[in-house]
Amino acid sequence: MITTAVLQELGASWRDAATYWGPLNATAERYEINTPRRVACWLGQLAHESQGFKRVVENLNYSAQRLLVVFPKYFDAQSAEEYARNPARIASRVYGGRMGNGSEATRDGWHFRGRGLIQITGRENYARCGEALGVDLIKRQSLLEQPMYAALSAGWFWDRAKLNDRADRMDIAGITRAINGGTNGAQDRVELTAKALRALGGL
Known part of the structure; x- marks a missing residue:
């Protein structure tokens, strides 16, 4: 369901789209992100969090x-x-x-700063995610920077927060709060989700 063309619609370069389409499809299958609405909501959030699938480590270089x-x-x-x-x-x-x-x-x-396509943050979340994925993220934090674990960690978080249910209702605001803790980038997330839904042929 997730093609390189869909990812490019969301701002991914050809190289990044080619890198992530496989891990994203494997993750979507594992966590039942398997309808146009679920995939669109998931990809819209990931595209925002990763700046178009370009960044998998939190940028904290603030003025x-x-x-x-x-x-x-x-x-x-x-x-x-x-x-x-x-x-x-x-x-x-x-x-x-x-x-x-x-x-x-x-x-x-x-x-334990934000890593992965959905920015897993904090020692506790690294430990829980690592346990679920069968890897030691406390000792090997950089695994979340690798395409497969960057995607799997995003699926793990999505599943743990029960965001498929919100996606079925197109509750983008609720999904945003669950991921961000607030409403940062709300409009961009809405627009990216809409782009993804169109690209997937969803309603």
Whole structure:
């Protein structure tokens, strides 16, 4: 069901489409992402999270100004200047002490930053995902950067959050909240899902 042409409609380069169509189809079969609506909702979210299937590691190279917009809970004007353009420090601060991560000093936030096509984040999620996929993602975090595990981890998250049910109802807002924790990029996700549905010939 997922072809290179569909992925290219969602912004993938020819090379990235050729890389991911196999892993995505295998993952979709494994997790019963098997109707036009389910596939469209899944691919629309993945295309947004990965910037068109180009990025499988979270980009945390923020300016001071952007830190105050994206992570206002964790930075004030002074600390934003201190942390700006230092992805390892930013991740360690923002993700430290939550999602199973140790404190900022442990750098767990950096080691377990978002990876995969749906950005699995945090030590706890890495452990659960790794257990489900039969690999040790605590010791081998970079496996999530490989095409098959980047796709499988996205299927695992989708299945665990029961997002096929939301996709059947085309509840894109609900899917977005489950993945993002908020509504970041909401309009782009809606547009990408619509593109995917058209490309798949769905209604």
